Amino acid sequence: MNVRISIDDIAKIAGVSRGTVSRAFNERSDINAKTREKVLRISKKLNYFPNPSARGLAKGRSECIGIVVPDLKNPFLPEMVSSIGKSAEKYGMSSLLSITDNNIMMQEKILVKMSSGQVDGLLITPCESPESIAMLNTMNSKLPIISLKHFERLQCSSVMFDDMLGAKLIIEHLAELGHKKIAFLSPTSPEWSIKQRLVACNDALQSFNIGYRKHYKLQNSGSSHNLWEEIKELVFSGAEKNPPTAIFAYDDIIALHALKAAESCGLKVPDDISIAGFDNISFSEMAGVPLTTVAVNSERLGETAIDLLMRILKSANRHEEIHHIMLKPELIVRKSTSSPVIK
Amino acid sequence: MNVRISIDDIAKIAGVSRGTVSRAFNERSDINAKTREKVLRISKKLNYFPNPSARGLAKGRSECIGIVVPDLKNPFLPEMVSSIGKSAEKYGMSSLLSITDNNIMMQEKILVKMSSGQVDGLLITPCESPESIAMLNTMNSKLPIISLKHFERLQCSSVMFDDMLGAKLIIEHLAELGHKKIAFLSPTSPEWSIKQRLVACNDALQSFNIGYRKHYKLQNSGSSHNLWEEIKELVFSGAEKNPPTAIFAYDDIIALHALKAAESCGLKVPDDISIAGFDNISFSEMAGVPLTTVAVNSERLGETAIDLLMRILKSANRHEEIHHIMLKPELIVRKSTSSPVIK
DNA sequence: GCATCTCGTCCGCTCGGGTTC
DNA sequence: GGAACCCGAGCGGACGAGATG
Known part of the structure; x- marks a missing residue:
């Protein structure tokens, strides 16, 4: 039942030595094509494959x-x-x-x-x-x-x-649409890629002579369930005196939450506010309002x-x-x- | 540089035999707690861990x-x-x-x-x-x-x-809301779980004396990008003379596409049509209209x-x-x- | 001499019988 | 007589030197 078939079994059945079976499985040249074929055929019939642990040990690598x-x-x-x-x-x-x-x-x-x-x-x-x-x-x-x-x-x-190029593409797109008040929305964590995108944002804004610099920082981590409520509070509450006309979200997940937050406040996207993401996850295409984003294949x-x-x-x-x-x-x-x- | 440290090295440093090092790593009882600790301490310092291939070969299992x-x-x-x-x-x-x-x-x-x-x-x-x-x-x-x-x-x-219970829960929920025209929306493929949910659907509908039986079958596979357009055509086009008031989608992805299809036809969910899914994926909660679904943890x-x-x-x-x-x-x-x- | 194959060693570790105090 | 440890065989296959035709 549970007999594990080994290289010796195959060798015996094929009428060759262990080494030959081994060579058949290792693309080595010093084996007759017919012999190799025969060995592989028998192995396939018996569902044999060289034991990866033994192989790893002998080869010094695990594949x-x-x-x-x-x-x-x-x-x-x-x-x-x-x-x-x-x-x-x-x-x-x-x-x-x-x-x-x-x-x-x-x-x-x-x-x-x-x-x-x-x-x-x-x-x-x-x-x-x-x-x-x-x-x-x-x-x-x-x-x-x-x-x-x-x-x-x-x-x-x-x-x-x-990261920097992606952020640049988004900011350029928004600036070219005529936005003067573009905010960046990201988690708080000091992640390298957040920093990169922020820097690229500011560089791009500067090159368009846009002085408005707003960086909304989320406390909750990326996949929190009520992220959109936090965004609602942070960005769309009445407290914001000089709200942005466009938001560049750190990633699509956050952008989708921002979308929901905006809609829950009665705002129309993109008429009342533009929102862009990053990553091009599959849901960004089929959101209520399909998301402008940066595609990373x-x-x-x-x-x-x-x-x-x-x-x-x-x-x-x-x-x-x-x-x-x-x-x-x-x-x-x-x-x-x-x-x-x-x- | 690339010297791979082995059990013998650890044994030598710890002043014990190979077997003892092995015992330290294998939760065996016949080793002094102090010795084990010493071996493990040295191993940790040198980032040593027993080679899984060798281990697998000797133990006859790969962990x-x-x-x-x-x-x-x-x-x-x-x-x-x-x-x-x-x-x-x-x-x-x-x-x-x-x-x-x-x-x-x-x-x-x-x-x-x-x-x-x-x-x-x-x-x-x-x-x-x-x-x-x-x-x-x-x-x-x-x-x-x-x-x-x-x-x-x-x-x-x-x-x-x-599957059957999940489908039953959805149909019961919809029937109890008063729906008399409930359609099932699934891929065409002859998957076992589709069959199961369909059977459970029909059983549940029968127990509510609902005779309306509609099973929309999608040609595209689950994750196709324009799935919602197919749904629009299939379910919400004028061709449908006796449209359902509720749709039970095979899974949340399809349900989300159905949502988008309905909205793109100017239908309000749930007022004009109810939609339910299956799986409770994280996006189902934050869709434009949060999705009623069956949670499978x-x-x-x-x-x-x-x-x-x-x-x-x-x-x-x-x-x-x-x-x-x-x-x-x-x-x-x-x-x-x-x-x-x-x- | 060349293509093809065999054989024995070794890979790093586990395991259990044997040994020591 | 244990507890703690040592030692040697063997896990299944890769490889290369040597054998065979």
Whole structure:
């Protein structure tokens, strides 16, 4: 019943030695095409596949890549994970997924385990703490690591979307529509990408000679259920004396909440206020008012990251290579932005 | 630089034998607490963790569970995957994720590899084909498999939400609101769960003496971008002579598209038409009109599935055990349903 | 000499019998 | 006679030197 079939069984049935079966599965040249075919045919019939643990031990690599993310709440992340997984599969690599919940201890535990030979390389959306960055810098000499965000002082390769360019595209779009009062709406947390987008915002506003600078900071984290109520309070309450005519939200989730907040106050989007997001998650297209946003092709992100990782893994002097790849985002104009209505 | 530290290094530094280091990492009793602590302290300092491949080979198990899903598009799936991953982590198990894209060949390839010792157990949302089911039935004798859906003739354990009860709750809710014309809106595919919900629908309608039976079948698959346009055509076009006053959508995604379709035709939800979904994905709460739906707690699903898998793995006669666990869903009434307005 | 195959060693660890105090 | 530890075999496969034709 539970007999696990091994390389010896296949060898015996095929009438060859263990080594030959091994060669059949390892794309080595010193094996007759007919023999290989025969071995593979028999293996397939018996659902045999070389034991990955034994293989990993003998080869010194696991043929497995690690994916470490804080959560899968923002739809952008599952899209990315899915694309990473499928790209890895193309190289014959399996994917080990771990969720850190943004907990540094958890991340550390996972990284130690993964770097002990469980995976050959690592794609990570890291926690943003000095300890976390220090640890990644250390690990990177043992294990190729690709960060899916970038931070100051992070010394490993990264693949990410160009935050600054994305923000610039949005601000330019809004400014060109004639908006003079554009606010940025983001979580409070000191995330690198928030900082980047804010800087790009201000730069762009300056280049349009717009002096209005408002940065609304949300207390609740990104996926909180009543985020829109907080936004309502923060942005659309009567307390705001000089309200913006356009809002650039840090991401689509926040933009969608802003949309709901505006509508719940009787405001029409985009007539009364324009709203733009970032990420182009699938729901942004089918919101009540389809969202203007910046598209970051998560498919391409995953593919690029895996391609880079595989290139690094094949490279002899992998430790000297650090690549930073910035993917260009694209402006997607939908219905949630328009010229401000003069009243 | 790239020196991989091994059990022997730790043993040497700690002044003990390899076996003792091993015992420290394996919760075995025959080791002095002080010795264990010392070994673990040294290991931690050097970021040492026993090589999982070597461990897997020696132990005959990988301490890894496999998660196989068609995709991560419907937000329900990432939620489930995330919860599975975190629950597995609690047992010290890593999670190997694979995306099949609903491709049977891909699923087969993945299953063969995983069952070759890559994972100790498997959670899967399987492709619905006879070959797929046959393969799972075969594999189940080699590897504990838990299906996250149930089908006829599937002979392995399953953990899932009670489709029929969920559908019943929705129909009862709508009927009690006074609806007499309730339509079911689902994809065309012959999925088991669609069939289940349809049957439960009809049963419930019958028990309320409602003769109106309309089943709208969508051609596009669940996550298509212009699904709402298809719904508009199918349900809200003038062609429909006897339109329903309430729609029960197969899942929240479809319900949200239906919402958009209705609104794009100038219909008010719920005044002109009630709409209900299934799954309670996070967006259903913050849609323009918050969605009445059936909540299936994905956290609990993941946890239950892993608990069951671990129980099976520990059980001596695992091959004789087949468990089917049905989780009870819960009705969530929001704003998208109300009594029909008499005109 | 070349294509193809066999054989023995080793990968890093776990496990349990044997040993020590 | 335990508690705590050492030691050697073996897990399944990769690999390369040597054998065979």
